[in-house]
Amino acid sequence: MLRKxxxxxxxxxxxxxxxxxxxxxxxxxxxxxxNGGAQTCIWETIASIQLDxxxxxxxxxxxxxxxxxxxxxxxxxxxxxxxxxxxxNLGEENMERIRNFIRSGKGAVGICAGAYLFTDxxxxxxxxxxxxxxxxxxxxxxxxxxxxxxLTAEGKKLFPELAKRDKSYVMYYEGPVLVKSDSIPLPYTTxxxxxxxxxxxxxxxxxxxxxxxxxxxNEYGKGRIFSSISHPEATPGMMWMIPRMVRWTxxxxxxxxxxxxxxxxxxxxxxxxxxxxLRKEHGYYRTFxxxxxxxxxxxxxxxxxxxxxxxxxxxxxxxxxxxxxxxERTARFIAETDYLPFLSDLESACKVERDEQTKQRMVKYLxxxxxxxxxx
Numbered sequence: 001m002l003r004k005x006x007x008x009x010x011x012x013x014x015x016x017x018x019x020x021x022x023x024x025x026x027x028x029x030x031x032x033x034x035n036g037g038a039q040t041c042i043w044e045t046i047a048s049i050q051l052d053x054x055x056x057x058x059x060x061x062x063x064x065x066x067x068x069x070x071x072x073x074x075x076x077x078x079x080x081x082x083x084x085x086x087x088x089n090l091g092e093e094n095m096e097r098i099r100n101f102i103r104s105g106k107g108a109v110g111i112c113a114g115a116y117l118f119t120d121x122x123x124x125x126x127x128x129x130x131x132x133x134x135x136x137x138x139x140x141x142x143x144x145x146x147x148x149x150x151l152t153a154e155g156k157k158l159f160p161e162l163a164k165r166d167k168s169y170v171m172y173y174e175g176p177v178l179v180k181s182d183s184i185p186l187p188y189t190t191x192x193x194x195x196x197x198x199x200x201x202x203x204x205x206x207x208x209x210x211x212x213x214x215x216x217x218n219e220y221g222k223g224r225i226f227s228s229i230s231h232p233e234a235t236p237g238m239m240w241m242i243p244r245m246v247r248w249t250x251x252x253x254x255x256x257x258x259x260x261x262x263x264x265x266x267x268x269x270x271x272x273x274x275x276x277x278l279r280k281e282h283g284y285y286r287t288f289x290x291x292x293x294x295x296x297x298x299x300x301x302x303x304x305x306x307x308x309x310x311x312x313x314x315x316x317x318x319x320x321x322x323x324x325x326x327x328e329r330t331a332r333f334i335a336e337t338d339y340l341p342f343l344s345d346l347e348s349a350c351k352v353e354r355d356e357q358t359k360q361r362m363v364k365y366l367x368x369x370x371x372x373x374x375x376x
Contacts, residue, residue: 026056029246030073033059036085036113037078040312040341041234045079045111045242047340048233051261052243053374054252065094075107075246078114080173080231086117087125095127102129103221107249109242112175115216115227120181130227131186131218134176136208143200145272146307147172147230149214155191158248159241161262167195169267170238173309175229178213191215194229196270201278217248224249234309236338237263260371271307281308288314293323300333307337316342319349324358328365335365343369 031045042059049057060069060076070076076098078086087095102108110118110130118130124137148167156163172194180188192214199206217226226249232241240257247254256262273281284299291299296318303311311333318330319342327349334342346366353359 026054027052027074027246027250027252028072029055029057030060030064030069030076031057032061032076032078032086032090032114034062034086034089036082036087036089038081038113041080041111041113041231043341044231044233044239045077048239048242049077049246050340050373051240051257052246052255054255055243055246062090062094065090065097070097070101070106073101073106075109075249076101077109077111077242077246078117079233080112080114083113083116084125086113087127099127099129099220102223102225105222107223107246108220108225109245109249110225110227111233111242112173112229112231115178115229116176118225118227119176119178120184120186121176122183128181128184129186129220130216130225131181131184131188132176132178132213132216132227133181133183135179136177136205139199139202139204139208140174140176141202142174142204142209143198143202143272144171144173144309145198145200146170146235146267146270147194147196147198147209147272148270149192149194149196149230151192152190154189154217155215158191158244158254160254161256162264165264168238168264169270170235170241171231171307171309172196172198172209172229173231173234175231177208178216178227178229186218186220188213188216188218188227191217191226196272198272200272200274215245224251235267235307236336237266239338258371258374267307273306273309277306281306281310284311285314288318293321293326296321296323296326297329300329304333304337312337312339316345319345320352324353324355327353328358328361331362331365335369338369338372340369340372 029049119126119132120128121134146169162168190213194212194214197210226245232238240261287299350362
């Protein structure tokens, strides 16, 4: 009996030692940066991981994977973009390396195209590792915008910040419509249900996206996979959901993020881009090239209110526009949309700003953006 007691105590001490080692060393996350991954999706995924004080993040390429980078990582993320093209860029040997990586006890998160890549979808180049398959793939370009979802009981455990809300909202951009695979017996847990019916474009049918899985999660060997058909990393106030997904894949405890980071009340309704909206959005590209300061500011107002997907690719240079008013409004746009990928640009813009009043206001926006990051 005494010997058994000593054994139990010893095992507990070993467990505590392993956990303390994990706490002392940050979780290492790799974001795949390959042909097929949208550049802004890669930027935003990196920024979302930077919100978690216990994680570090880097990009990895297909060559890095072949050269053994996975041995230096704890989790990987396949970002949004085009899943089949990412499949082609990875190659079959690297995909098997990723499968083995997960089977060994590591984590993987797929976002939109990444989730698509993980599915078992007939007629689509994919990895067959998350137990789902996409349907209605001929209408993948069905539309986008801020969309509603509701958490399941399991989802509320992972995202307790949203547990009392009937609906929450994040960006959806032509993500896969998922059902259970009928050819691979790989069960998954549905963490959230999509509540929005998106069929604004591509002659997509109605009632296809709503009441479908929004987040799914599954075991794979000793590891775990989390698949999101949406883009929390592209949603101000909701970016924290991505590192929380990584935590789930690694069986890490749920930790609280700051109120500056967790802000689900920024969006409390659907904002779907109609065809008229898309035409207006496209027109603002020329406004930023040739418009007056007043027109540029009006464009920024509309694009921010609509949570434009494309605007984030256009505003960077407006920090250095000839008009102080445009520079200030752009700084506000970047800060209020939590766009950390442009943090260094905003720092540079503040440094070189010549108009003192404009500079003071821009610095306030800079500090607002910096407040997203954990204290070092």
